[in-house]
Amino acid sequence: MSRATSYRLLLVAASVLLLECLCRAGVIDHLTMQPPSEMARDLVVLLASGSMNRAMLKTLTNVVIAAALAVAFGIAFAVAIHGYRAARQGLEPLFATYYAIPVYAFYPMFIILFGLGDLPQILIGFMLAVVAVIVSTLNGLDRVSRVLMKTARIYRFGSVKTALTITLLSAAPYLLTGVKLAVAYAFIGVIGAEFIMSRTGIGYEISFAYNNFDNKIMYPLILLILIVSVAVNSALSQWEQVLMRRRSKS
Amino acid sequence: MGAGLDEKAQQIMMPRDWSSTTSGLILIAALLIGWQILFVIVGPMAMTGPLETFRNLGQLLMTDTFRGHLEETSLAFFFALAIAVLAGFAIGFLLGVHRFSSEVVEPILVAFYSIPKVTLYPMILLAFGLGLPAKIAFGAIHGVVPVAIFTLSAVRNINPILLKTARVLRLRLWKVVGSVLLPAALPEIFTGIRIGFSLTLIGTILGEMFGSQRGLGYLLMTAIGLQNIQLIMAVTLLIVLFAATVSVLLIAIDDRLHRRMS
Numbered sequence: 001m002s003r004a005t006s007y008r009l010l011l012v013a014a015s016v017l018l019l020e021c022l023c024r025a026g027v028i029d030h031l032t033m034q035p036p037s038e039m040a041r042d043l044v045v046l047l048a049s050g051s052m053n054r055a056m057l058k059t060l061t062n063v064v065i066a067a068a069l070a071v072a073f074g075i076a077f078a079v080a081i082h083g084y085r086a087a088r089q090g091l092e093p094l095f096a097t098y099y100a101i102p103v104y105a106f107y108p109m110f111i112i113l114f115g116l117g118d119l120p121q122i123l124i125g126f127m128l129a130v131v132a133v134i135v136s137t138l139n140g141l142d143r144v145s146r147v148l149m150k151t152a153r154i155y156r157f158g159s160v161k162t163a164l165t166i167t168l169l170s171a172a173p174y175l176l177t178g179v180k181l182a183v184a185y186a187f188i189g190v191i192g193a194e195f196i197m198s199r200t201g202i203g204y205e206i207s208f209a210y211n212n213f214d215n216k217i218m219y220p221l222i223l224l225i226l227i228v229s230v231a232v233n234s235a236l237s238q239w240e241q242v243l244m245r246r247r248s249k250s
Numbered sequence: 251m252g253a254g255l256d257e258k259a260q261q262i263m264m265p266r267d268w269s270s271t272t273s274g275l276i277l278i279a280a281l282l283i284g285w286q287i288l289f290v291i292v293g294p295m296a297m298t299g300p301l302e303t304f305r306n307l308g309q310l311l312m313t314d315t316f317r318g319h320l321e322e323t324s325l326a327f328f329f330a331l332a333i334a335v336l337a338g339f340a341i342g343f344l345l346g347v348h349r350f351s352s353e354v355v356e357p358i359l360v361a362f363y364s365i366p367k368v369t370l371y372p373m374i375l376l377a378f379g380l381g382l383p384a385k386i387a388f389g390a391i392h393g394v395v396p397v398a399i400f401t402l403s404a405v406r407n408i409n410p411i412l413l414k415t416a417r418v419l420r421l422r423l424w425k426v427v428g429s430v431l432l433p434a435a436l437p438e439i440f441t442g443i444r445i446g447f448s449l450t451l452i453g454t455i456l457g458e459m460f461g462s463q464r465g466l467g468y469l470l471m472t473a474i475g476l477q478n479i480q481l482i483m484a485v486t487l488l489i490v491l492f493a494a495t496v497s498v499l500l501i502a503i504d505d506r507l508h509r510r511m512s
Contacts, residue, residue, distance in 0.1 A: 004353040011354060032376045093274040093498070100448035100497035102455055105489045108474045108482045113296050184364040192368040196459055197474060203368065207460075210372040222369050229365045234357075 034215055036223075043220035052205065052221070059190060059201040062118055066125030067186035071179055073126075074133025079163070082141045098131045107193055116199055125189035132181035140174025141167065173243040180236040187229055274498070298483045306484040316469075320488075323465040326382055327454045330389025334450050335443055337390070338397025342442070345398075346405025346435075356402060363395045368456060375461045385457035385465070392453030393446035400442025404435035437507040444500040451493055 016036050022028045023035035034042075046052055081087040103124055110120035144167050152162045168175065194203025202221055209218035282300050289299040298306065310316045345352040371388060378384040412434055416426045458467025466485055473481040 004350065007350075007354045008357060012358070033373065089273045090276050090280075093270060093277050096501055097494050097497045099445070100451075100493045101490050102448075102452040102493060104452065104456055104459075105470065105486045108470045109297070109479070109486060111474055112477060112479050112482065113292070188364075188366040188368075191366040192456070195368045195371070196456075197471075203366075206369055206372065210375075218372055222373070225369050226365055230361045233361060233364045 031213075031215070034219060039219045039223050042216050043223055046217065046220050047224075052202070055200055055202050055205045058118075059194065059203065062122050062190045062201065063125060063183070063186045066122045066190055067129055067179075067182045069122070070126050070129035070133050070182045070186060074130045074178060074182070075137050075175065077130075078134045078137035078141065082138060088138070095131060095135055103127050103189065104192060104196065107196055111197060116197070121190045121193040121198060121201070124193040125186035128185040128189040129182040132185055133178040136174050136178035136181065137171070140171030140178075143174065144170045170247070173240060173247050176236070176240045176243055180233065180240060183236065184229070184233055187232075191225065296479070298480055302480075303483045303487050306480050307487055310481075310484050319465050319469050322382075323454065323458060323467070326385040326458070326465065327389060327451060329386045330454050331393060331447060331450045333386065333390040334393030334446050335397055338394040338442065338446060339401050339439065341394070342398040342401025342439075343405055346402040349406060352402050352406050356399070359395055359399050359402070363399065367392055367453070371457070371460060374457075380461045380463075384461050385454055388457035389450045389454035392456075393450030396445040396449060397439075397442040400445070401435070401439045404438030404442075405431060408434050434511070437504070437511050440500075440504055440507050444497070444504055447500060448493060448497060451489075455489065 019028075020035045020037060023030070023033060081091070106127070107120060107124055110123055114120050114123075148166050148170055149162075152166050157165065191201070191203040194201035195207050198204045202225060206218055206221045206225075209215075209221065285300050289297055311320075345355050367388075370391070374388050374391070375384050378387050408431060412430050413426070416430045421430070455465075455467040455470075458465035459471050462468045466489065470482060470485055473479075473485070
């Protein structure tokens with residue numbers, strides 16, 4: 001473990017400890033927030049009781065669907081337009097301004113259009129995720145070295161074989177960046193949408209617990225989401241770095 | 251496979267690159283046409299067409315109640331953005347100057363960037379209560395992270411030759427900061443502010459969707475209950491227009507700053 005990493009863990013631990021002390025000393029009163037240790041204990045109890053299993057499964061399913069759709073569609077779309085300069089130039093302003101537009105603003109419209117089922121949440125997750133996948137795929141395809149493409153031509157590879165054995169492999173770290181962003185954005189999109197208005201899911205459970213001042217459920221669930229999103233993201237980042245290192249070696 | 255041939259063929263077909271204005275206009279036209287087609291397909295029960303939505307928005311902007319909501323959102327957004335930019339800059343700058351502490355903190359900032367911050371909203375509400383401060387705080391926590399991350403990496407990755415030159419010239423500390431560090435880091439910092447702008451807008455409106463009785467987010471939420479698709483589409487259009495216009499301006503400034511540096 002590097003020195004920076006151990007200091008980082010120390011910093012996080014110290015902050016949690018500080019929060020614990022503030023809560024225990026009554027600076028932050030118990031109605032506002034219970035101490036982190038209690039949150040952790042409540043989380044274990046909550047998970048063991050199984051009462052959140054359905055909500056967790058629902059959220060997870062929707063996140064996976066949204067992320068998978070975004071990755072599949074995003075990569076296919078990027079591969080399709082990669083060679084066409086006109087299409088790329090036309091879409092450039094869209095990609096540049098896309099993330100400035102609050103996607104959640106469309107959620108009320110989606111609810112009216114599609115009802116209060118899973119579709120609006122998945123759509124929000126998909127919309128947030130897809131452009132990140134397209135942009136990072138295009139970026140990766142642009143960086144495939146010309147020598148590799150020439151080699152493929154010398155061996156007279158067909159376009160499918162070129163894509164499978166050379167282009168996509170060489171662009172793999174960038175594709176993974178796209179996947180990582182897709183997962184993070186799908187997570188943010190789906191849970192945010194659930195929180196705004198829905199009937200199931202972890203986001204809904206948090207807002208339900210909040211409306212009932214049920215801190216014993218709300219804080220553990222917030223903690224759960226923090227842990228899961230940070231864990232998933234750092235796992236994907238690690239993998240991304242491994243691929244990047246391998247790519248620069250070869 | 252003839253990647254080279256394809257490129258040549260394209261160059262013949264398109265002798266000049268489109269200017270970004272042209273491709274922007276084409277994109278807007280394409281979006282409007284797509285919207286109109288969608289409207290024809292799903293029908294007036296489910297959504298409003300482009301023309302009608304613009305007209306609805308125009309009428310809304312004439313009413314005093316709507317302007318009140320708009321002012322509330324603008325006020326909250328303004329303060330949130332100011333806090334996000336100032337705090338983000340301060341955090342990023344202080345950490346960026348000190349390499350080791352930046353290595354310690356940067357992954358924490360990145361991790362915070364990737365969590366669904368909506369879930370933190372109940373905590374903000376419990377801390378600030380219902381009303382303007384909660385919206386401002388919620389907008390600010392969305393925007394502060396990108397500003398901090400970009401400032402941090404801009405200050406940390408500054409060209410060492412510049413700093414050596416400053417040392418050779420025996421510049422005082424405030425001179426080094428004012429005439430070397432800041433100008434060199436400005437383009438990247440501005441990119442952070444640009445991203446912070448959009449996230450702060452999202453945060454502010456999200457904040458209004460829950461703990462609020464005023465503002466555009468509140469209007470959107472009540473309109474869902476009333477199934478008022480005209481209002482929803484007009485408000486959404488206003489938000490999208492505002493976000494896109496400002497973002498285009500910021501990107502233009504951003505490009506100019508970056509080009510001047512290189």
